[in-house]
Amino acid sequence: MLSHEQNAELTRVGAGTPAGELMRRYWQPVGPAAELTAENPKKKIRVMGEELVLFRDGSGRFGLVEEQCCHRSASLLYGFVEEDGLRCPYHGWKFDCTGKCIEMPFEPKDTRLINHVRQRAYPVRELGGMLWTYMGPGEAPELPRWxxxxxxxxxxxxxxxxxxxxxxxxxxxxxxxxxxxxxxxxxxxxxxxxxxxxxxxxxxxxxxxxxxxxxxxxxxxxxxxxxxxxxxxxxxxxxxxxxxxxxxxxxxxxxxxxxxxxxxxxxxxxxxxxxxxxxxxxxxxxxxxxxxxxxxxxxxxxxxxxxxxxxxxxxxxxxxxxxxxxxxxxxxxxxxxxxxxxxxxxxxxxxxxxxxxxxxxxxxxxxxxxxxxxxxxxxxxxxxxxxxxxx
Ligand code: FES
Ligand SMILES: [Fe+2]
Missing domain, CATH: 3.90.380 (Naphthalene 1,2-dioxygenase Alpha Subunit; Chain A, domain 1)
Structure with a gap:
């Protein structure tokens, strides 16, 4: 038997919760790689309570970013997958697979804002036909080669x-x-x-x-x-x-x-x-x-x-x-x-x-x-x- 508090401690997986922080230390499987195709290169997923968009850019790299754009929060799920990243459908900011902003079409060419903003992103690796992500802090451990x-x-x-x-x-x-x-x-x-x-x-x-x-x-x-x-x-x-x-x-x-x-x-x-x-x-x-x-x-x-x-x-x-x-x-x-x-x-x-x-x-x-x-x-x-x- 567990008290309500003990039960919450072991079950809740959101960021900052005890079990959520533990689970974030391990690589987590987020789906078959074959699910992302040239026709359907992106997919909305929720992992440990976080709303994310998983995508494969035009060069075959995988990205996993927070769904809401860091500009003004529109959903990146409706964005455009391009050769080098995912472009937001609202004002066209483009992010690469690491979450770095690489284009702000309506900002001045010499804008410094582009160096300051970052879309929350998690690394994605493919192994054995599955995609895996690491959502924890610091350096990711090895992705187990079972x-x-x-x-x-x-x-x-x-x-x-x-x-x-x-x-x-x-x-x-x-x-x-x-x-x-x-x-x-x-x-x-x-x-x-x-x-x-x-x-x-x-x-x-x-x-x-x-x-x-x-x-x-x-x-x-x-x-x-x-x-x-x-x-x-x-x-x-x-x-x-x-x-x-x-x-x-x-x-x-x-x-x-x-x-x-x-x-x-x-x-x-x-x-x-x-x-x-x-x-x-x-x-x-x-x-x-x-x-x-x-x-x-x-x-x-x-x-x-x-x-x-x-x-x-x-x-x-x-x-x-x-x-x-x-x-x-x-x-x-x-x-x-x-x-x-x-x-x-x-x-x-x-x-x-x-x-x-x-x-x-x-x-x-x-x-x-x-x-x-x-x-x-x-x-x-x-x-x-x-x-x-x-x-
Ligand atoms: S909300 Fe994404 S570019 Fe404006
Ligand atoms: Fe069973």
Missing amino acids: AQLLRKDGVRRIDVLPLLDCNWLQVMENSCDPCHTYYLHAHTLVLKGKGDMGTYYYRPIEKMHFEIVEEANWVGVRKQRIYGGDEAEEEDGHPVIFPNFLLSPQREHLVMHMRLPVDDTHTQIYRYQFTPTEDGSEVPQPNQVPFQNVPPLRDEYGVYHMNSFASHDAMAWETQGAITDRSRENLGVSDAGIALYRRLLREQIKRVQEGKDPKGLIRDPKLNEYIDIHVSTGQARVARDQKRQSA
Whole structure:
């Protein structure tokens, strides 16, 4: 149980809030690069409560700027993308990808104003077909080079899920909650006659136990279901990479769930799917990673379809409330992972408040050449195997 103040501290993501400042220390995913095309080179996005415009200029550089123009606040979303930047639709001030003003058409040629104004902007990088931004202070840490983003022995796809109407922490707490699969996913599917999809998780409860471990190595939480009795089996783990990623094996795919806090009451999930080739052989990689928008998980009346893992989870997360009231909860022993994740979160918030780097940031490029977190054991490996890296 958390007081209202404690709940606010862990959930709110606006600039200046404790969790918001923590999340701003990590590179955040802001969408598939393939979404920005020559025909549609700009897009409005909201990240941690900030209204922004993401664009790709005529030379292929990515920019992320505050939506409201620093001249007189018109929306840059309606601006014109040019070779070297984005021009405001109101009076034509032009900004480059770093937010520097490079043209003020109606000001005197020798105006000094142009050197004084700056559009708020955040750096954007592309890796593995995703765009990433860093919205924190100071020098950005390394953008993590996770194996899934770099491997060449398979194909990738990005699923953009419908925007969730709930706070990001509900989604992350679920990632540390190994018991939820039994009823929410398996039981639901078996009752719907889709046992083939659900039976894996549908084993006698008394023979099931869970292991939840904090992984200091790469900073995260690994949860694992262990099945006993005749069906003794240790399921692959589902490591949470702190603070807002989950790795999970799904049949032949390896999925990285990336959870972007859009604002306090909305979360965007990108399901980044990597399908390795059976024999481990490398395949030619396309210029861009394809993406698809996942259709709504609810019908026109707002009723959840309950026919997929995604709709089950969305039902659970959204019905908890936009920001669930944790003063009403009653945690049990089986909620150990949730308590563990909250402790991690509190500790990292404190580190940021003390002026330290939170855990999990990588500052040394040598430790960021290729990060392979094994789903089965949760072990992280920093490999320098050039063969497996993309250029
Ligand atoms: S409001 Fe943008 S140029 Fe005037
Ligand atoms: Fe789930």
